[in-house]
Amino acid sequence: xxxxxPSYVQGGWWVPSAGTGATEVRDASTGEVxxxxxxxxxxxxxxxxxxxxxxxxxxxxxxxxxxAVLLKQFALALTERKEExxxxxxxxxxxxxxxxVDIDGGIGVLxxxxxxxxxxxPNSTVHVDGPVEPLSKDGSFLGRHVYTTLPGVAVQINAFNxxxxxxxxxxxxxxxxxxxxxxxxxxxxxxLAEAMVRILVESGLxxxxxxxxxxxxxxxxxxxLRLGDLVGFTGSASTAxxxxxxxxxxxxxxxxxxxTDSINAxxxxxxxxxxxxxxDAYVRQLVTExxxxxxxxxxxxxxxxxxxxxxxxxxxxxxxxxxxxTVLGDPRAEGVTMGPLASTAQRDEVLRQxxxxxxxxxxxxxxxxxxxxxRLADGTTAVAxxxxxxxxxxxxxxxxxxxxxxxxxxxGPVSSLLTYDTTAEAAALVARGGGSLVTSLATHDPAQAVExxxxxxxxxxxxxxxxxxxxxxxxxxxxxxxxxxxxxxGRAGGGEELGGIRAVLHxxxxxxxxxxxxxxxxxxxxxxxxxxxxxGGRHPFRxxxxxxxxxxxxxxxxxxxxxxxxxxxxHFTGDTFYAHMDEESAAANPFFPGRVxxxxxxxxxxxxxxxxxxxxxxxxxxxxxxxxxxxxxxxGDEIRVELTAKQITPRETDEYGEVRWDAVIRxxxxxxxxxxxxxxxxxxxxxxx
Numbered sequence: 001x002x003x004x005x006p007s008y009v010q011g012g013w014w015v016p017s018a019g020t021g022a023t024e025v026r027d028a029s030t031g032e033v034x035x036x037x038x039x040x041x042x043x044x045x046x047x048x049x050x051x052x053x054x055x056x057x058x059x060x061x062x063x064x065x066x067x068a069v070l071l072k073q074f075a076l077a078l079t080e081r082k083e084e085x086x087x088x089x090x091x092x093x094x095x096x097x098x099x100x101v102d103i104d105g106g107i108g109v110l111x112x113x114x115x116x117x118x119x120x121x122p123n124s125t126v127h128v129d130g131p132v133e134p135l136s137k138d139g140s141f142l143g144r145h146v147y148t149t150l151p152g153v154a155v156q157i158n159a160f161n162x163x164x165x166x167x168x169x170x171x172x173x174x175x176x177x178x179x180x181x182x183x184x185x186x187x188x189x190x191x192l193a194e195a196m197v198r199i200l201v202e203s204g205l206x207x208x209x210x211x212x213x214x215x216x217x218x219x220x221x222x223x224x225l226r227l228g229d230l231v232g233f234t235g236s237a238s239t240a241x242x243x244x245x246x247x248x249x250x251x252x253x254x255x256x257x258x259x260t261d262s263i264n265a266x267x268x269x270x271x272x273x274x275x276x277x278x279x280d281a282y283v284r285q286l287v288t289e290x291x292x293x294x295x296x297x298x299x300x301x302x303x304x305x306x307x308x309x310x311x312x313x314x315x316x317x318x319x320x321x322x323x324x325x326t327v328l329g330d331p332r333a334e335g336v337t338m339g340p341l342a343s344t345a346q347r348d349e350v351l352r353q354x355x356x357x358x359x360x361x362x363x364x365x366x367x368x369x370x371x372x373x374x375r376l377a378d379g380t381t382a383v384a385x386x387x388x389x390x391x392x393x394x395x396x397x398x399x400x401x402x403x404x405x406x407x408x409x410x411x412g413p414v415s416s417l418l419t420y421d422t423t424a425e426a427a428a429l430v431a432r433g434g435g436s437l438v439t440s441l442a443t444h445d446p447a448q449a450v451e452x453x454x455x456x457x458x459x460x461x462x463x464x465x466x467x468x469x470x471x472x473x474x475x476x477x478x479x480x481x482x483x484x485x486x487x488x489x490g491r492a493g494g495g496e497e498l499g500g501i502r503a504v505l506h507x508x509x510x511x512x513x514x515x516x517x518x519x520x521x522x523x524x525x526x527x528x529x530x531x532x533x534x535x536g537g538r539h540p541f542r543x544x545x546x547x548x549x550x551x552x553x554x555x556x557x558x559x560x561x562x563x564x565x566x567x568x569x570x571h572f573t574g575d576t577f578y579a580h581m582d583e584e585s586a587a588a589n590p591f592f593p594g595r596v597x598x599x600x601x602x603x604x605x606x607x608x609x610x611x612x613x614x615x616x617x618x619x620x621x622x623x624x625x626x627x628x629x630x631x632x633x634x635x636g637d638e639i640r641v642e643l644t645a646k647q648i649t650p651r652e653t654d655e656y657g658e659v660r661w662d663a664v665i666r667x668x669x670x671x672x673x674x675x676x677x678x679x680x681x682x683x684x685x686x687x688x689x
Contacts, residue, residue: 005035005191008201008213009047011054016040016216023187023216028093028340029330029377031386035191039216045224047182047212051153052228055180055209060149062207063124065652067176068117070205075110077203078196082107085164085195090331092163092189093339093388098293098331101479106168106196112482113172113504120501123649123657124525125149125178129510132520132528139530144520147508149178150255152228154507155221157243159234160186160342161296163193169482169498170232175210177507179230182212186235188343190215222246227253230507234259234298237491257506258493259486261409262298263433266477267426267452268306269443274313277468282442283317285466286415289478290392291326291338295413296346299437299478302409304394305429308419315394315417319366322392329375330387336375340388341412347388350412354393360404362395362416369393390414406432423448427455435490440464440477461488461496527551527646527662540643541612545650545657545684548617553644556609558668561597563635569601596632602674603627606641606665617683619656627676631667638668646677656683 004015004022016022022036059067078085082103089099121127126146133143154174158166167183174181185193197213200206225231225248233240233256240258248254266286272278289301306314329336341347351369358364371383372391392413397405400418406429420426430439430452439460443449444467453463462485464477480486486498496502513523517530527533527550535553543552570576578585579592587594603624612618633639642664650657661678 003036005037005194005215007039007042007215008197008211009042010050010212011208014042016042025188025191026343027091028342029091029332029384029387031344034091037187037190037216039214039218042214042216042218044214044218044221047214048153048155048224048229051180051182051209051212052151053209055153055207056149056151056178058207058209059175059178059180060125062178064121064127064176065118065123065649067178068114068121069652070207071110071117071172071175072114073205074200074203075107075114077205078103078107078110078199081199084199085192088192088195089164090339092192093294093331093342095331095336095339097337098339101292102162102165106162106165109165109169109172109482109498113176116483116500117176117504118652121176121504122525122647123652126524127505127508128524128526135514140516141514142517142520142528142530143512143514144524145510145512146524147505147510149508150228150230152179152226152230154179154181154230154232155225156181156183157231157233157235158183158185158193159298160188160346161293161298163189164196166234167193167196169480169486171211172482173498173503174230174232174507177504179507180210180212182214184214184218184221187216188346222248222254225252225254230255230257232257232495232497233493234497236261237493240493255506257495257497259298259437259495259497260491260493261411262435262437262488262492263302263406263409264299264436264438264477265303265305265430265433266301266440267430267442268304268310268314269441269445269448270307270423271445271448272442273310274317276444277471278442278444278466279310279313279317281466281468281471283314283321285440285442285477287318287321287325287392288476290394290413290415291322292478294338294341294390295392296341296411297478299480301415301440301477303405303429303433304415304417305400305420305426306417308421311396311417311419315365315396318394322366326392327375328372328389328391329381330377332377333375333379338392338413340374341390342388344386344388346411347390350390350410350414353408353410354395354414356408357395357404357410357414357416360408361399361402362397362405365394365396365417367391367393367413400429401432406434423451424455427452430456431459433459433491435488435492435494436460437486437488437492438462438464438477440466442466444468459489461485461492521550525550525647527644529662533644539612540645541618542614542616544617544686545648545659545682547686548645548648548659548682550645550648553642554610556606556641556643558638558640559605559609560638561602561633561635563595565601566595566597566635569598573598573600575600592632593634596634597637599629599674602633602639602665603676605639606663606674609641610643610663617686619681619683621678621680623679625677625679627674629674631671631673633667633673639665639673641665643678650684655685656681658682
């Protein structure tokens with residue numbers, strides 16, 4: 001792999017011309033040249049336009065569910081060939097566990113968004129946000145918020161530490177939203193991102209233009225961006241600020257989201273003294289965060305904030321665990337648990353930042369800044385100056401208020417220990433980080449956890465409460481999950497790259513739409529009260545998904561509610577609440593005129609009024625949602641029900657789909673008694689004759 005690293009643009013692989021100046025990328029352990037990287041001569045404007053045209057058209061032809069199914073297929077394709085990725089990953093300095101976090105973690109994001117897309121989004125291209133807003137008394141004018149896909153390209157600018165996960169955690173929500181992606185990986189580990197993209201290209205599954213890769217520097221990138229495009233950046237806070245200041249972002253309408261460096265904290269509770277499960281969990285977690293990926297994680301613990309009385313015990317326990325569990329060396333050597341940093345340039349930068357911390361008063365209490373002895377690939381031990389090795393380092397600050405410890409980040413296996421005496425003081429130290437991706441707290445005291453969490457939540461994108469009950473099942477301080485927010489305020493960039501469907505919506509435009517029920521029904525694919533309905537012909541329960549239409553409706557006859565019905569239901573179910581059984585007490589209640597029918601009796605009767613009992617396309621009722629009882633029903637009242645097909649969602653991988661029905665129960669005075677949604681599973685096609 002000493003040739004030019006290719007880019008994948010406009011549907012094909014591209015390499016620069018022979019003789020083009022390039023950056024040499026080297027093996028993090030041995031210094032051997034792995035590849036040369038350059039984007040000189042690449043038609044970047046053409047690649048972006050290809051995404052906006054071909055890519056947008058390809059994805060616009062697919063629904064959310066169809067895109068979600070493809071995400072699962074991408075995950076399976078990568079899983080089949082992930083050993084190729086593992087082999088390359090070791091060259092970046094990653095151990096097998098590090099590679100699992102990056103490679104399997106990235107694949108897991110694809111699986112997760114595939115499932116969430118099918119569960120939480122409609123099988124369409126428009127996503128409805130929130131309830132209907134009535135804008136007129138007669139219901140002829142409504143408002144609704146909808147999300148539609150941005151018309152541009154999602155550009156990724158990724159960091160070197162997670163070349164697979166970092167690409168896929170941005171790609172998955174963008175793809176699900178219907179937005180094509182252009183990946184710009186960091187040069188030191190870009191060859192691993194290229195291998196991942198190559199596998200997806202060779203799978204033949206990618207819609208045309210949906211994913212492109214640029215290997216090499218593109219300094220004029222922002223000059224080619226425009227309204228409708230989005231940039232997702234991962235890197236330093238200073239770089240993010242300079243990019244955010246570009247006119248394309250400031251006045252050109254380009255969306256810019258950032259996940260940047262973060263001086264994350266981990267707090268040991270005052271109750272978590274040596275010998276408690278919380279103390280042990282805290283130490284294990286701190287060592288893990290210092291050594292996994294050689295500390296090259298934006299979620300790693302940079303500040304260990306511990307009670308003054310526990311500081312010495314923590315240092316001793318961390319020292320012992322590092323000695324017991326950590327073997328530094330080439331990831332390809334047997335027994336190595338921590339590899340080098342991604343490059344010698346990164347090694348030198350980390351050591352420079354450690355010196356800054358020392359100059360500010362930090363005392364190295366664990367580890368050294370000298371070149372360490374490491375285990376080489378052949379099993380021998382030696383100093384390897386050509387490798388990017390740094391020992392785990394813990395510094396102790398006598399003054400926890402020292403500015404540098406809350407501002408300087410050594411992006412490697414480095415943490416600083418600070419002490420506190422009160423929970424309020426600990427919270428203030430956390431806040432000094434200026435906004436973080438994550439803070440963890442190890443305590444078994446709920447009161448202390450609540451006090452600290454409420455104080456620090458505004459300064460964090462995520463918090464982990466660690467105790468004896470969840471220590472074994474916890475995914476850990478430094479593990480972003482696709483269903484939870486990954487991002488944070490202030491210095492951390494202010495973004496939310498993950499967080500389930502929230503991340504999908506970053507790639508879409510929310511628009512308030514006002515119009516008639518008919519128009520909103522047409523736009524959203526969801527029936528709105530007042531839109532056309534069809535209550536003639538066959539009962540809707542006799543129709544398969546292929547035959548059913550939005551607005552198909554059942555209008556039932558009426559049924560009288562008697563006192564005997566109420567008492568029978570009460571004694572049969574055991575629900576003898578006084579409002580149903582005691583006239584005097586019920587009348588004294590401000591909500592009831594006297595004894596009233598049970599709400600669940602009315603819902604049960606409504607099913608009897610609208611159901612067609614014969615076997616057919618309707619396979620099952622699997623729930624009710626949004627049930628509200630509006631008007632009480634007294635003995636002698638009558639009820640009837642209207643059931644209207646509200647939303648039809650075929651399942652892409654099954655022979656059935658979901659139908660959401662709008663149910664309204666009314667009384668003899670045409671007053672609304674109850675409203676709710678009925679959910680059914682319905683066959684896609686009619687049964688064979």
